[in-house]
Amino acid sequence: MECANRQLLAFGGSAIEQLPIADADISLYQQVDLGQSYDDLLHELINDTVWRQEEITLYGKTHWQPRLTAWYGGKDLNYCYSGISMQPRPWSQTLLKLKARIESLVAQGFNSVLLNYYRDHRDGMGMHSDDESELGRRPVIASLSLGEERTLLLRHKYRKELVTFKLPLPSGSLLVMKGDTQRFWKHGIMKQKQRCGPRVNLTFRTIIEKQ
Numbered sequence: 143m144e145c146a147n148r149q150l151l152a153f154g155g156s157a158i159e160q161l162p163i164a165d166a167d168i169s170l171y172q173q174v175d176l177g178q179s180y181d182d183l184l185h186e187l188i189n190d191t192v193w194r195q196e197e198i199t200l201y202g203k204t205h206w207q208p209r210l211t212a213w214y215g216g217k218d219l220n221y222c223y224s225g226i227s228m229q230p231r232p233w234s235q236t237l238l239k240l241k242a243r244i245e246s247l248v249a250q251g252f253n254s255v256l257l258n259y260y261r262d263h264r265d266g267m268g269m270h271s272d273d274e275s276e277l278g279r280r281p282v283i284a285s286l287s288l289g290e291e292r293t294l295l296l297r298h299k300y301r302k303e304l305v306t307f308k309l310p311l312p313s314g315s316l317l318v319m320k321g322d323t324q325r326f327w328k329h330g331i332m333k334q335k336q337r338c339g340p341r342v343n344l345t346f347r348t349i350i351e352k353q
């Protein structure tokens with residue numbers, strides 16, 4: 143089922159939609175100004191990022207993750223999920239510039255970014271919540287998409303009567319998840335039959351530093 147009754151709000155020159163989804167605070171910005179073409183940026187990130195393919199263990203079975211990933215951020219801001227522990231690489235100039243643009247758009251600071259590289263239609267990400275303790279109880283996550291449009295699924299964890307939303311994420315869109323979104327919803331990017339080219343997604347996050 144498509145995401146119905148979406149509300150379109152005009153704000154600061156870019157279109158922002160607040161998605162009418164219960165128990166969530168999700169907005170979608172379209173065609174954000176990144177100071178260079180989306181295609182140039184996509185190829186720069188594909189070529190210059192230090193990508194890794196991680197092994198994950200789910201239900202006792204070990205698999206290669208069906209995508210490449212990279213973790214950049216402040217020193218010692220490690221990120222652990224699905225049994226993987228990622229040590230940050232130092233910010234590149236390009237990532238710092240993107241971080242500043244996203245921060246000014248969403249009026250929120252971030253100290254790290256997880257990059258996901260979906261090489262083609264066979265890559266994806268399983269349903270999950272970004273609910274690791276180091277992100278805090280009500281994390282703000284700003285997720286920038288570049289390259290091929292892929293569809294994000296959103297499924298409520300407890301209210302089975304609610305539909306699964308399918309949200310297309312075109313190049314240059316920015317999805318911002320806040321509040322209770324991670325507590326009540328899972329999201330993921332499905333592998334698909336239809337062939338497609340590469341997509342890079344950057345999720346800017348804040349790791350809460352231990353005292």
Ligand SMILES: O=C(O)CCC(=O)C(=O)O
Binds near residue numbers: 256258267294
């Ligand atoms: O690729 C996407 O749009 C989703 C990425 C994501 O959910 C994550 O990095 O946790």
Ligand SMILES: [Mn+2]
Binds near residue numbers: 270271272329
């Ligand atoms: Mn996520």
